[in-house]
Amino acid sequence: MQAATASLRLAARASQRGVLTRRLATAAATHAEAHGAAAAASPARKAAPVSLLNMEARWTQLTEEDQAAVHEQLEAVQQKDWKELSVDEKKAAYYVAFGPHGPRAPDSLPGDNTKIWLSVGALVGVAALLTIGFRQFTPPPPHTITKEWEEASNQRALEMKLNPITGISSEGYTGKGFVQTK
Known part of the structure; x- marks a missing residue:
């Protein structure tokens, strides 16, 4: 019983402040009801019509209330015949x-x-400069990566009969062996 009276008191306070509340399983207020209740709680004020001249440039400077007023004004204007609208009204409606x-x-x-x-x-340039810089400070490649050294390694492998079943010393071998440079 006390909980029910407390919720009634809270609802009464909320309605005095113009705040919409949602109780238990009731549906939330629709958009029109919410704006109607807020308008009833606040002093009634009719927004003056806003000039539609050069709306593209002025739209961002308008307050939300003025934007809503322009929107409503354009809805009313668009009910007329489209040929009767001025160029500024057409531009504002489109914008x-x-x-x-x-x-x-x-x-x-x-x-x-x-x-x-x-x-x-700039990032590609920095990456290119870093690559060039790192190449300047790297040591030269070892002497064992020359074509002559790799061919000599093939001759040595044949002398030692390395991998005689499927490798370099096998019959009919047609591979490059240890030669990898071009």
Whole structure:
């Protein structure tokens, strides 16, 4: 019993503040109900019509309330015949519906591609300089990696009869043996 009266008191306080509450298994308020209750709780104010002139440039500077007012104003204007609309009204309607704002805003800013290309070029240049620098300080290859040494290793393997079944000393062997350089 006390819990029920406490929840009623909380609901009464919430309704005095204009806050919508959801009780037990009741459905949440619809969008229209939520805005209707919020409008009833706050002092009624009718938004003045916003000029639709050059809406593309002014859209980002408008507050959310002004953007909503423009949206409602355009909905009312679009109920008329499309041929009766002014050019500014048509441009504003198109921009609000399909313009590059909100989820359709571009992900990159002008000049981002140039920065990416310059950064990648700089990284490739640094990698090339590091490769050249490391090659300057590496020792020369050992003398056993010359073609003459590898051919001499083949002759020595034949003299010692290395791998006589399938290898270099076998009958009909056509491989290169130890020669790997070109």
